[in-house]
Amino acid sequence: MIGLILLIRRELKLALRGGTDAVMAVVFFVLAAVLFPxxxxxxxxxxxxxxxxxxxxxxxxxxxxxxxxxxxxxxxxGSLDLLYLSPVALGTLALAKALAHWLTTGVLLLIAAxxxxxxxxxxxxxxxxLALSMLLGTPILSLVGGIGAALTxxxxxxxxxxxxxxxxxxxPVLIFGAGAIDGAVAGRPIGPALLVLSGFLLAALALAPxxxxxxxxxxIE
Amino acid sequence: MFHRxxxxxxxxxxxxRILPWSAAATIAMFIIGIYYALFxxxxxxxxxxTVRIMYVHVPSAxxxxxxxxxxxxxSAIALIWKxxxxxxxxxxxxxxxxxxxxxxxxxxxxxxxxxWGTWWVWDARLTSVLVLFFLYLGHIALTNxxxxxxxxxxxxxxxxxxxxxxxxIIKFSxxxxxxxxxxxxxxxxxxxxxxxxxxxxxxxMALAFTLYFxxxxxxxxxxxxxxxxxxxxxxxxxx
Amino acid sequence: MQxxxxxxxxxxxxxxxVFSGLDLAIKPGRALLLSGANGSGKSSLMRVxxxxxxxxSGHIEWEGEDISADPDAxxxxxxxxxxxxxxxxxxxxxxxxxxWAQLYGLDPVxxxxxxxxxxxxxxxxxxxxFSAGQKRRxxxxxxxxxxxxxxxxxxxxxxxxxxxxxxxxxxxxANTILxxxxxxxxxxxxxxxxxxxxxxxxxxxxxxxxxxRSGAAG
Numbered sequence: 001m002i003g004l005i006l007l008i009r010r011e012l013k014l015a016l017r018g019g020t021d022a023v024m025a026v027v028f029f030v031l032a033a034v035l036f037p038x039x040x041x042x043x044x045x046x047x048x049x050x051x052x053x054x055x056x057x058x059x060x061x062x063x064x065x066x067x068x069x070x071x072x073x074x075x076x077x078g079s080l081d082l083l084y085l086s087p088v089a090l091g092t093l094a095l096a097k098a099l100a101h102w103l104t105t106g107v108l109l110l111i112a113a114x115x116x117x118x119x120x121x122x123x124x125x126x127x128x129x130l131a132l133s134m135l136l137g138t139p140i141l142s143l144v145g146g147i148g149a150a151l152t153x154x155x156x157x158x159x160x161x162x163x164x165x166x167x168x169x170x171x172p173v174l175i176f177g178a179g180a181i182d183g184a185v186a187g188r189p190i191g192p193a194l195l196v197l198s199g200f201l202l203a204a205l206a207l208a209p210x211x212x213x214x215x216x217x218x219x220i221e
Numbered sequence: 222m223f224h225r226x227x228x229x230x231x232x233x234x235x236x237x238r239i240l241p242w243s244a245a246a247t248i249a250m251f252i253i254g255i256y257y258a259l260f261x262x263x264x265x266x267x268x269x270x271t272v273r274i275m276y277v278h279v280p281s282a283x284x285x286x287x288x289x290x291x292x293x294x295x296s297a298i299a300l301i302w303k304x305x306x307x308x309x310x311x312x313x314x315x316x317x318x319x320x321x322x323x324x325x326x327x328x329x330x331x332x333x334x335x336x337w338g339t340w341w342v343w344d345a346r347l348t349s350v351l352v353l354f355f356l357y358l359g360h361i362a363l364t365n366x367x368x369x370x371x372x373x374x375x376x377x378x379x380x381x382x383x384x385x386x387x388x389x390i391i392k393f394s395x396x397x398x399x400x401x402x403x404x405x406x407x408x409x410x411x412x413x414x415x416x417x418x419x420x421x422x423x424x425x426m427a428l429a430f431t432l433y434f435x436x437x438x439x440x441x442x443x444x445x446x447x448x449x450x451x452x453x454x455x456x457x458x459x460x
Numbered sequence: 461m462q463x464x465x466x467x468x469x470x471x472x473x474x475x476x477x478v479f480s481g482l483d484l485a486i487k488p489g490r491a492l493l494l495s496g497a498n499g500s501g502k503s504s505l506m507r508v509x510x511x512x513x514x515x516x517s518g519h520i521e522w523e524g525e526d527i528s529a530d531p532d533a534x535x536x537x538x539x540x541x542x543x544x545x546x547x548x549x550x551x552x553x554x555x556x557x558x559x560w561a562q563l564y565g566l567d568p569v570x571x572x573x574x575x576x577x578x579x580x581x582x583x584x585x586x587x588x589x590f591s592a593g594q595k596r597r598x599x600x601x602x603x604x605x606x607x608x609x610x611x612x613x614x615x616x617x618x619x620x621x622x623x624x625x626x627x628x629x630x631x632x633x634a635n636t637i638l639x640x641x642x643x644x645x646x647x648x649x650x651x652x653x654x655x656x657x658x659x660x661x662x663x664x665x666x667x668x669x670x671x672x673r674s675g676a677a678g
Contacts, residue, residue, distance in 0.1 A: 078544035
C-alpha cells in the first residue's frame with residue numbers, strides 16, 4: 001500500500017512537472033469532436049443522436065495518445081529494472097501506473113466532456129449519464145491500455161501497434177458508454193448499461209494489473 | 222502428452238510422417254464435402270442457391286473461433302511451462318485464423334448482397350467476427366514487432382490470453398448493441414434447425430476445414446522449426 | 461560464510477547461447493572483476509545474477525541457499541547498476557534518490573550519499589541540467605544510500621559502473637566499493653580495465669568471459 005501511494009505520487013509529480021501530455025490529450029479530445037459536425041453537418045436534430053457515440057469514440061482515442069509513454073520512459077532509462085527489483089510487486093506497479101494515467105487523463109476528459117455535450121446539443125437529462133459513464137468507463141481505458149503499453153515495450157512501430165492491440169479491446173466500453181448516453185437521450189433507462197460498465201470496471205481492476213505484470217515481466221527479460 | 226513432442230527434431234519427424242496422410246484426407250474430405258454441398262443437397266425455398274455459401278461460411282466461423290481457442294491454450298502452455306513448441310504452434314496458427322476470419326467476412330458479404338441488398342450489414346455475428354479479425358491482426362503484428370523473436374512470442378502469448386478473456390465480453394457487448402440499434406428481423410447466414418439434408422454437407426465441410434487447418438498447421442510449424450535451425454546455423458557460422 | 465556461488469549457469473538470449481556452464485564462487489568481502497569482449501555476456505550475467513533474467517539452466521546460491529527458493533529475499537539483497545541511469549529529468553537529485561530509497565525501504569536521508577560522490581551542491585537541481593558524468597555519480601550514490609542504511613543490499617552488481625566518470629569520481633566509487641567489501645559485502649563488477657580495477661585490485665579476483673561459440677540453442 002505504501003508502495004502504491006509512493007508510485008502514484010511519483011507519477012503525478014512527473015506528470016505535473018514534465019509535461020503537457022495530459023493537456024494535449026484534452027485538447028485533442030475537444031478538437032477531434034469538433035471535427036465531426038464539419039464532416040456530418042450540424043443538423044440540430046441529428047447532433048444529440050450521434051453526440052454520445054462521438055464523445056466516447058474520441059475519448060478512447062484521446063486516452064490512447066498518452067498510453068505509449070506509460071512505461072516507455074521507465075523502460076528506456078532502466079527504472080523498470082529497479083522497479084522490478086524493489087519490494088513492490090509488479091501488479092502494484094501496474095495498478096499505480098493505471099490509476100495515475102486515469103488521474104492525469106481520464107479525469108480531465110471527464111471534466112471536459114460537458115463542453116462537448118453542450119456543443120452536441122445533448123439534453124440536460126443526458127448529462128448525468130455522460131458523467132457516470134465516463135466516470136466508470138475511463139478507468140477501464142487506463143487499466144486495459146496499461147496491458148497494451150507493457151506489451152509493446154521495445155517494439156518497432158510502438159504507437160500504431162498499440163492502437164491495433166488496444167482498440168478492439170475497447171469496443172465493449174465504447175458500446176456501453178455510448179449506449180448509456182444514447183439511452184438517456186432517447187428516454188430509456190440507463191441503469192443496465194451503467195451496471196454492465198461497473199462490472200467491466202471491477203473485472204478490469206481485478207485482471208488488468210495481473211496481465212500487465214505478466215507483460216512487464218516479459219519486457220524486463 | 223506434451224513432453225513426448227517436446228523435442229523439436231522429433232516433432233519434425235512425426236510431422237513429416239503424418240503430413241502425406243492428413244493432406245490426402247483433407248483433399249478427399251473436400252471432394253466429398255463439396256459434392257454434398259453443391260449437388261447432393263437441396264436449395265433453400267427462401268434463399269435459393271445462395272444458401273450454399275453457408276457450407277463455407279459456417280465451418281470457417283467455427284474454425285476461426287476454435288483457432289483462437291487453440292492459440293490461447295498454446296499461449297498458456299508457453300507461458301506456464303515455457304514449452305518451445307507451444308510458442309511455435311501459436312505463431313503458426315495465427316495467420317490461419319486470419320485467413321478463416323477473412324473467409325467468414327467475405328462469404329458473409331457475398332451472401333449479404335443478394336439477401337439484404339447490401340455488401341455489409343452490421344449483423345451481430347459478422348461484427349463480432351470483424352473484431353476477432355482485428356484481434357488476430359494485433360496478435361500477428363505483436364509477434365513480429367520485436368528484434369528478439371522470443372520476446373515477440375511471449376508478448377503475443379499474453380495478448381492471446383487477454384483477447385481470449387475478452388472475446389465473450391466483446392460478443393456480449395456486440396449482441397446488446399445489435400438489439401439496441403437494429404430490430405432482429407433480418408435473415409441470418411446461419412445453420413438453421415437440424416435438417417439432415419443441410420446438416421450432412423455442413424458437418425462434412427466442417428470436417429474438411431478442420432483437416433485443412435490441421436495439415437496447414439503442421440506444414441507451418443515444420444517450416445518455422447526449419448527457419449529457426451537455419452538462423453542457428455547462420456549464427457554459429459558468424460561466430 | 462559462503463557468499464555467492466553459481467553452478468553450471470547458462471543463459472540464452474533470443475535464440476543465441478550467451479554463456480554456458482559457468483561456475484563462480486565469490487566469498488564475502490571479495491569483488492569479482494568481470495572482463496570480456498563485447499557480446500561475451502557480461503551484462504546478461506549481471507542480469508541473471510540480479511534475477512532480472514532467468515537462467516536457461518544451472519542455479520545460483522547465496523550463503524548456501526538456492527536463490528530461487530525465495531526470489532523476494534534475493535531481490536532485497538541486490539543493488540544493481542545497469543547501463544542507463546534510472547533518473548527522471550524533471551526531478552531534483554534529492555527527489556530522485558529519495559524515491560528509490562523509500563521504494564526500497566532504505567534510509568531516506570540522502571545528503572551523505574550526495575557528499576560521498578561530491579554532488580551535494582546539485583542536491584536541488586533537476587537532473588535535466590546534469591552532465592552525463594554527474595548523472596552517473598548520482599546513480600552510483602544509490603549504492604551509498606544502501607550502505608548508510610541499516611539493512612542495505614549485500615550483493616552489488618555493477619555493470620560497467622565507471623563509464624563516463626572522471627578520475628576523481630572513480631576514486632570515490634572505489635572507496636565506496638572497498639567500504640562495502642570491508643563490511644563483508646560481495647560485489648561483481650564488469651569492466652573493460654582501467655583505474656577502478658587497479659584501485660580495488662587487492663580485494664578483487666578476475667574472470668574473463670569468452671565469447672560463446674556454441675551458437676544456437678535448441
